[in-house]
Amino acid sequence: MIPAAFEYHAPATLKEATALMRRFGDDAKVLAGGQSLIPMMKLRLADVPHLIDLRRVSGLAYIKEQDGGLAIGAMTTYHELEASSLVRRYAPFIVEAIDLIADVQVRNKGTIGGSAAHADPAADLPALLVALEARINTTGGARARHIAADRFFVDAYTTAMGPSEVISEITLPALPLRTGTSYRKFANKASHFAVVGAAAVVTLGADGLCERVRLGITGAGPKAARSKRAERYLEGKAPTQENFQTAARKAGHGIEFLEDIHGSAEYRRHLTSVFAARALAEAVQRVAD
Amino acid sequence: MATYTGQSLRRTEDERLLLGNGNFTDDIVLPGTLHAAFLRSDRAHARIVSIDASAGLAIPGVVAVMTAADLGDVPNKTMIVKRDGMQEDKMIPHPILATDRVRYVGEPIAIVVAEERYLAFDALEYIVVEYDPLPAVVDPRQAMKDEVILHEDIGTNVVMKVLEGEGDIEEAFGKADHVVGHRYDDPRISAFPMEPRATLASYSPEEKRLTVWTSSQVPHQIKRYLAPMLGLEPDQVRAIAPDVGGGFGRKIELWSDEVALSVLSMKLGRPVKWTEDRRENLLSTHGRAFTSDVEAAINNDGTILGMRFRMIADLGAYFYTSTGGPLSNAAHRVAGPYGIPVMDIEVLGVFTNGPPTGPYRGAGGPEAALLTERIIDVAAGVIGMDPAEVRRRNFISADAFPYKTATGYTYDSGDYQRAFDRALELSEHDGWREAQRKRGPNEPLLGIGVAAAVKASGGSARTRNARADVYVEPSGAVKITTEASPHGQGTETTFAQIAADALGVPYESITILHSDSDMLESGHGTTSSRGLAVAGSAMYEALIQTRAKAAAIAGHILGCAADDVVFEDGKVYSASDPEQAMAFSELASAAYRPEKLPEGLEAGLDTKVSFTLDSNPFGFGAHVAVVEVDRDTGDVKLIRYTAVHDCGILINPMVVEGQIHGGLVQGISQALYEAMYYSPDGQPLTASLMNYAVPIAEELPTLVTDSLETPSPTNAMGIKGVGELPTVGSPPAVANAIMDALAGMGVDNLDTPITPERVWRAMQAAR
Structure with a gap:
């Protein structure tokens, strides 16, 4: 080695x-x-x-409040995110997801920008970034760009960045009031990467219905992506188990399921709906909490 | 008067190991050391058309590239020990380096030696091997068809056949109320030592002597096998196993790698070092790799009348020293702890395009127990009896020992029923059954599995012999040399406990020396659960002889009879007149002064023994696993694990418990996580920790253990080995628990590793 x-x-x-x-x-x-x-x-x-x-580049590791959301420097480590009260207050599922990433040693070294740029199809954070509608800010190209997360992840290990572009910052927009978040993951027994991970961000309206739903899926296919069909189905509907299940069954739409020794395409399709339903239900539960 | 025996002393070894001050092979630095890297086949089966190493050799700092052509007079084959079922004309040894053909991914082809390790690895990329691909076969059942033959000159891939058993199985099947059968696959898995293999070979041209430091369980065997291959006399080779980070049976071979590095050191006159990486380790050798059909005849009252086994062992592409070992072991060990009168067993060994397999913790025992213990549960289901009750009705009773099984073993002692009942009680087995009945449809499925297992310690007649050397210095310090070669067993601690009690001296005054072939003439190392049972018994015999001589000297000095002398607390005194006393150190000093000795006694207080244990002790384990199965995903969570073992008299209960924990986890891991997967064309799919699963601590429940101590009549201390025992029962206990959880759904079989997807698919199919 x-x-x-x-x-x-x-x-x-x-x-x-x-x-x-x-x-x-x-x-x-x-x-x-x-x-x-x-x-x-x-x-x-x-x-x-x-x-x-990039370790000697100063000013790339920070977490700050910005426009009601967060701005996070690309070289901010998992550990710094995990330990941040700003992050915990903004969206606790980030902390929970990071706790499922590898081990302490990896979390002390690995960075949010590194994870996004590597675009591993089984990485956890990309699911959260798409569900939060994060923007990936890059520099080094013809101009600075602010790329929407669901357009940033293009394919396995492939992003929308050009050859000389580098991530400088990731911004997470403000979340509406009455929003709950959840990340639920079925881990690969060997690497503990996601066979399937589902990140849900759900806002309940004053009428108690699901007003805004964002669902990001990682691991299942070649890239982390939003399940827009599931989101649309649930928006405007009552937060019931039955509706979560139906929405979750739509979560796999459009995903080209991967297949390997840790899960066949069929199993990944099944897990996608199981974990989408669990994440949606938990996100809603947390609005009430 | 045991002061130390039976005490949970902390291990002497731990401080240096925990502080990072261990001395492993890779830690040893010799001046002028060269570093080796192996070029290994990336094809499962191919002819080698040509090997061009010139570009690699041209890199500055690269000293040599060796291929099979450079071996000279060294025979291009490793050592094989003939086992039951092996046939002389079909014993194809592993080559040192491939010549014209490679037969598995990972087979060594060439070695680069360079001034720096990095350079050696770089040079590998510049060696060009031209291959002519051949079709490969990795499935042993497919290999048996001989459509692809690995070694054409023997004309078949089926190269071993072991037959075992007693009685008329057809008759047993004919008269039974039920006959049940199943096929179970038990895939290749890695022994996964924390420290992979590592070797440092250093030849001194001046002394004409080769010293090999190697991460091995068997340094004496390395010396014995290596010397003739290199054209050296045995005393020209010294093999040392320094600290070794785990072996589990897969470090008992003389590896081709060790031979090649020795050849290089002799050629170059410099030390040559190689430390295996994890990928190499995962591709070098595996354990288990059986696929078997088993049938059992059972009556409605739970009596098992007979069993038939048709087992196929995947040997890999060649034989290493011990590759053939697990087959006959498995044939004997299917009997387990039961008095089954009729047994009919056939085990075939088959070459495939995979690395050689061999004994892995349990060495045929876990392979056997997986069949016997799982089919008993199936039979229990058919007659509608609790699997625990079926076992209780078939155990060999405590008064039936010595007991000869229908598979040719003679068990020494045991109280299986009592240990099993203790496991049921400790695990709250009946409470879990109650909880299972109360489970609601929205809760995870609950399953309870039991298994019972027997494991011999000591190995064959050959390995039941051991040497030991006790030397009492004139100061009274005691130096003991054992042929055990520990690699995690705590031998330095437990052997010192025994010795301190035998001589009535402080524990701290004992030094245990081991793992250096210059220390003892011969030895078999630590394998086959023989460390304490055989090497420990040999040491005990030497201690008893030493004490007898010491008593004679003390009696002479104290003026009492030798058998009146007591050794206690560093003192020696007359039992009938305790005033007559001396320090042990005074006695030791006197032993070296002829004028102090009774007539006819030679000066000195040291004893050398070659000791043979006449028969094997057999330990017992009873396991209870409780699992939850996620109804949606098939994911299995082990929520409770209980194991009660009986390995005879305990020297250090904490050391025993540590070995039990390790063994249980390896077995649990086999049931739930581990498999070395290959594509149909022989490419490995699990050659790194990204894909090869081993559990981490948080995935396991607290392990609840207890021990019973039924003394073994086979040896003076009443001990039995424990190293392999816990690994035998744990895979079937977990598998049975999962099958129990799924019983209501009509799922009839799942092979290990029982992965979530396998469970989910079975649940889908059953719905």
Whole structure:
């Protein structure tokens, strides 16, 4: 488990980092915690002649309130998110989801920007980002961009970022009052990544009906995505088990289900509806709590 | 007068290990060491057309690239020990390095040796192997058809056949009220030692002597097998197993890797080191790998009349030293703790395009128990009797020992009924049955599984012999050399407890030396649950002889009879006149002064023994598992696990409990998590921890354990081995609990590992 030789760069600014990315093109990869990239390099699954480490770039690790929501620096670690009272107050399911990510050592190193940019189809946070309608702010391209999360994840390990773009910040918009969140995951028994993960953000109206529903699914298909058909079904309906179940059965619509030794496509389809229903029910339960 | 025996002393080993001060093979640094990396086949079955290492050799810092062509006079094969069911003309050994053909993914083809480890790995990418692919076969039932033959010169893949049993099975089946049958698959799994294999070979051209540090359970065997292969005399090889991070049976081979590294060190005159990585370890060897049909004849009153087993063992592509071992073990061990009069067993061994298999914790025992214990539950279901009751009705009774099974074993002692009842009580078995009846349709399914298991300790007649050396220094300090080669068993602690009591000296004055072939002439290491039972018994014999001589000297000095001498608290005194006393250290000092000795006694206080245990002790375990099954996903949660073991007299209950915890978890893991999956063309699908599942602590409930102590009449201390015992009963206990949870749904079989998807599919099919 020894990687091939590589050149290590540790720029001090994002500008320098993107200049290096432009210079080395496909030969370069950005290191933002390294909890996925380094193992891939050690197994020689990733050949990275130039590694551009963002750890020396200052001002990329922060969590602050912004427009009623949060702005999070790309190099903020899982641990920092998990320990943040701002995050806990904003949407407790972020803390719960992070608690399900690997182990303490990984959470001390892995970052939110790294997770988003890596776009592992089984990663947990992307489900939450799409359900929260997060924006992924990038720099290094022709102009700074603010990419909607559900457009950011394009395919397995593929994002909407251009070759010299890098994530600078992730913003999470304000959530309406009477909103509950839940992340429920069926973990791969070996890696503990998601075989299927469902992130639900549900707002109840004054009439007690589901006013606004956002459901993000990860693990099931090649990318984390919103289940818009399930969302639309539930919006305007009463928060009943029966409605959650029906909505959840629509959650798999449009997903090209993955298939591997941890779950057949058929099983993933089934788990998607089970975990969508559980997440929706729990999110609603939490509005009342 | 046992001061130490029976006490849960903390392990002497733990402080250094827990503080990171252990000394494992990879920690050993010799000046001038070269680092090796193996080029291994990425094909399951192919002809090697050519190997071009020139680009790798051209890298500065790369010292050598060795292929089979460079082995010279060293025979290109590892050592095989012939076991029951093996045939001389079909014993194909694992090559040191592949010559013209590779037969599994991971088979070593070439070795790069470089000044730095990183360079060696880099150079691997520059060695070009041209392959001519051949069809592969990984399923043993498919391999038996001989459509793809691994070794054409023997003309078949079926290379082992073990027959065992007694009585007329057709007659038993004919007269029984019911005959039930099933097929169970027991896939390849990894022994998964925390420390993978590692070897440092260092040849001294001046001394003409090779020293091999290796992560092994059997350093003496490494020396014994390695020397002739290298054209050396036995005393030209020294094998040392320093701290070893787990073995579980898969470190009892002489690996081709160890031979190759030794050859390189001799060629280059420099130390050569290799530390296996996890991927290599997962691809190097596996345990279990059986697929079997089992049938049982049972009467309505619960009496089991007979059982028939047709087992097929996947041997992999070649034989390593012990590959053939589990087959005959399994044939004997299907009897379990029951008095089943008629047994009919056939075990076939089949070559496939996978790495060689071999004994893994239990070594045929868990393979056997998985069949016997699961079919008993099926039979219980058919006659409508609680599975616990069926077992109680078939146990060998406590007064029937020694008991000869219909599979050719003679059990020494036991009280199976009592240990089993204790397990039922401790687990609140009846309470769980009640809870199960009350479960509502919206709650998870609840299942209760029981299993009972017997495991021999000591191995074969060959491995029931052991050497031990007790040396009392003139200062009174005691140095003991054992041939046990511990790798987590706590031998330094438990052996010192025995010795301190035998000589009546402080525990701290005992030093236990082990795992260096220069220390003792020969040995069999720590395998087959033999550490305490055989090597410990040998030490005990040496201690008794030492004490006898010491008593003779003390009697002479104190003026009393030798058999009147008492050894206690570091003192030696006359039982009839306790005023007549001396310190043990005074006695030790006197033993080296001829003028202090009775006539005819040689100076010195040391004893060397070669000791043989005439027969094997057999331990017993009774397990109760309680599981919940998620009705929506099929996910299984183990919520309670209880195990009661009887491994004879306990030397250190805490050490025993530690071994039991480890063994239970490995068995639980086999039932729920582990399998080495291959694609039909022989490509591994689980070659990393991203895909090969082992449990973490939070996935397991608290393990509730207890012990009974039925002394073994086979040895002076009344002990039985415990290392493998807990791994035998735990896979079927968990499997039975899951099947019990699903019983109401009409699910009739699930193979291990019982994954959530398998459960879900079975529930879907049954609906």
